[in-house]
Amino acid sequence: NIVDTPGHMDFLAEVYRSLAVLDGAILVISAKDGVQAQTRILFHALRKMNIPTVIFINKIDQAGVDLQSVVQSVRDKLSANIIIKQTVSLSPEIVLEENTDIEAWDAVIENNDELLEKYIAGEPISREKLAREEQQRVQDASLFPVYHGSAKNGLGIQPLMDAVTGLFQPIGEQGGAALCGSVFKVEYTDCGQRRVYLRLYSGTLRLRDTVALAGREKLKITEMRIPSKGEIVRTDTAYQGEIVILPSDSVRLNDVLGDQTRLPRKRWREDPLPMLRTTIAPKTAAQRERLLDALTQLADTDPLLRCEVDSITHEIILSFLGRVQLEVVSALLSEKYKLETVVKEPSVIYMERPLKAASHTIHIEVPPNPFWASIGLSVTPLSLGSGVQYESRVSLGYLNQSFQNAVRDGIRYGLEQGLFGWNVTDCKICFEYGLYYSPVSTPADFRSLAPIVLEQALKESGTQLLEPYLSFILYAPQEYLSRAYHDAPKYCATIETAQVKKDE
CATH class of the missing domain: 3.30.70.870 (Elongation Factor G (Translational Gtpase), domain 3)
Known part of the structure; x- marks a missing residue:
């Protein structure tokens, strides 16, 4: 199965969600445009998650292409551990041939002591040994084969597909292992039906099975589809390695079906926030x-x-x-x-953060409190980026779970709008005191009173307005380095460190 993902920055989170389900990746680089900023970001993510990657230099049939320059930029900006798999002739017509030169295998040989000794001694090295070492290095995500072609015209596609089937191995446990799969996509059909896509890492999924959702309720499989030969077809059984499509109104992105401990790869946890x-x-x-x-x-x-x-x-x-x-x-x-x-x-x-520790209590039957509840809350600022933490210091033996849940729901609602009208973050909220009258008090009283108490605590604390900021790496030719230092403050940017690598 092929998962096609967009390359634009605004959709990188969608790409990251898909990374964890991949056996391998084909990183497509335009021969005309070369390595772009998003190419570096995608390659960094692939490296971070140790995903086997083949690089495909596309659009080699366009006029004015300089393949040597593109390959050099791959070495300089992505990784020096590449192996060029083809020799390319662009004129008078495009010819792609397998690269049989032993020097093309340098990146494979130099990291294997046995092969390196044979190479230095002038002893012959079999293609089988080189191929095995290449496959192992690709699987370890420490070597990146480079292929050329033109997807639009089908040029070089067959060698690329042969490489994918030969170099990539299915992730997950083989055989009769326990069921494990994770959801990486949600979509709605034109008829409004909600579908979820999951990658099955291990085990077998059958129609009418009842499977566990990690940390949640169980799911009954009433309908199941899989991609097959370019179509979406119904099936009664799905096996390890397949992408399964299920109709569901309750399964969410990143949910795990079955045994969560059998996930072969950590999921990406760095989704940015809307800005x-x-x-x-x-x-x-x-x-x-x-x-x-x-x-x-x-x-x-x-x-x-x-x-x-x-x-x-x-x-x-x-x-x-x-x-x-x-x-x-x-x-x-x-x-x-x-x-x-x-x-x-x-x-x-923007977001808001409390300026200092503060607390506030509203008592039952003390005007203007209209609710049959007493609540005391404390607010403590945390360091930037900490998010919101919550703690209840009221015993469940005194105030039961339904009332406690109502307080937390009310706090969650109250945090949506601080003193300046923005979400409140980077603070710890403690439920310090609670009182109810039986039998007149209800969870609704606590749910309604909690955001009012929180607002008063925030007024006593005061809040600081937080503006979003991003950290990024700026690549620039050395001759523009002084210009970058000069212009950065104009855009409220601060340069923390600078490194020189060749001409950047």
Whole structure:
């Protein structure tokens, strides 16, 4: 099965979610454009997750291509541990031939003592030994074969596919191991049916099986499909290594079916947060409900897209990572859902953080408290990037779980809007005190009172407005280094360290 992923920065989180399910990756580089910024980011992610990778230099049939320059940029900017698998002649016509030169195997030989000794001694080295060492190095993600071609014209595709089938090995346990699979994609059909895609790492999945969702309820398999020969077909049984498509309204992205301990590879945990927001509205008021339904579906398929309705203005608020992502959403609303929308200019998403430790208590039957509940909360600021922590210091023996859950729900709601109207983060909230009257007090009283108490505690603490910032690596030719140092402060950027590598 082939998983095709976008290369633009705004969709890198989607790429990262797919990485964990791959046996291997083909990193496509345009012969015309060479190694781009996102190429480096993708390659870094592949290296970090130790995913076997083959590099394919595409579009070699375009005019003005300099393959030597492209290969050198791969060595300089991605990895020196590459092996060129073909000799390429571009004129008078394009000819691709297998590279049989022993020097092409330098990257394979130099990291194997036995092969290196034979090479230095001038002894012959069999192609079988070289091929075995190459396959092992590729599987270890320490060697990267380079192939050439033109996908549009089918040039060089067969050698690439032969390499993929020969070099990549299925991840996961073979044979009759316990069931394990993870969800990497959610989609909605044109009919509105929700489907989840999962990679089956081990075991066998059968129709009418009841399987465990890690940490959650069990799932009954009532329908199952798999990709086969370019089509999606029904099946009664799915085996280790296959991609399985299930209809489900409850299974979420990154859910694990079966035994979570058998996951062969750690999942990517570095999804960025949305940094921009805008208001979106239908051109006709009658389409508002349809727009909300469509945005809910789109947000379900992409964790970096969030949709909410402002409780005061009732405007539809859309939070996202980048402008290209917003353009794609607008296109999907128009083409798939037949909705014409009005989108305002995006603005930056801020957050709030308490300035100092503070606490507040509201007592039962003390006006103006209208609820049959007493709640005391404390707020303590944490270091930047810590997120929100919660602790209950009220005994479950006194205040039972349903009341405790209601307090936490109320706090979660209260954190959505701080003193400046933004989400509150980087703090610890402690439930210090609670009192109820039996039998009149209900969880709803605690759920309603908690955000009011939290607001008062935040007023006593005060909050600091946090602006989003990104850390990044800037690559520039050495002759522009002084310009980079000069211009960075103009854009509120701070250069922490600088390294020189060849001409960068």
